[in-house]
Amino acid sequence: MGFKEILVVTARLRAKQGKEGELRTALEQLVLDCGHHEGLLLYSVHQDASDPTTFLFYEHYLSERAFKEHLASDELVTAQKMFNDLTEGEAQLETWRMTARIGEICQ
Template identity: 35%
Template sequence: MTGVTTPTGRDHDLLTIIAALRAKPGKEQQLRQAAEAVVEPTRHEEGCIAYHLHQAIDDPTVFYFYENWAGPEALDAHMKTPHFQNFVATANDLLAGPIDIQRLRRIT
């Protein structure tokens, strides 16, 4: 797909986050709903370039946030917002373990 322009295609300095969350057995739908509730307000935050929620095909207990931020300051501000803090408080009872957060910088 050459010639396709995306928001991340123009800026190699964006901070990319991949956050993996695993739901406790039987809590998948509740975790999905909690995660979905944070998506739209986050997309309106300053410095948020992309914010997407995914569910693993082979293991529906696992969810991933794929995020692109203008920089670490924008991510830090996001983590202090009421909607994100509410998500964290809600998700703590639904998660089978800690959230695995990977901070990435694009190479090519």
């Protein structure tokens, strides 16, 4: 499979005021909990250096099917319920197709 077939997903979340630490801990745990998902190549979470209420997921999937299975997983369904208490508004989700890269893709 070529890298251009990889689905790249970004998701932005904003913590409720005062909930940044709790959300960060929950997101870090979610990354660990989802590590076994088939077709998930890279799953990372980042906290904005200038706005600690903003978090970004950066994800690589072998296919759109793998992404849909991740969304339907028990881990993500459970986490989404918890996020309702920790986040403001809806997550901003975007999907991308990789067009060029250097370096290795995590597996």
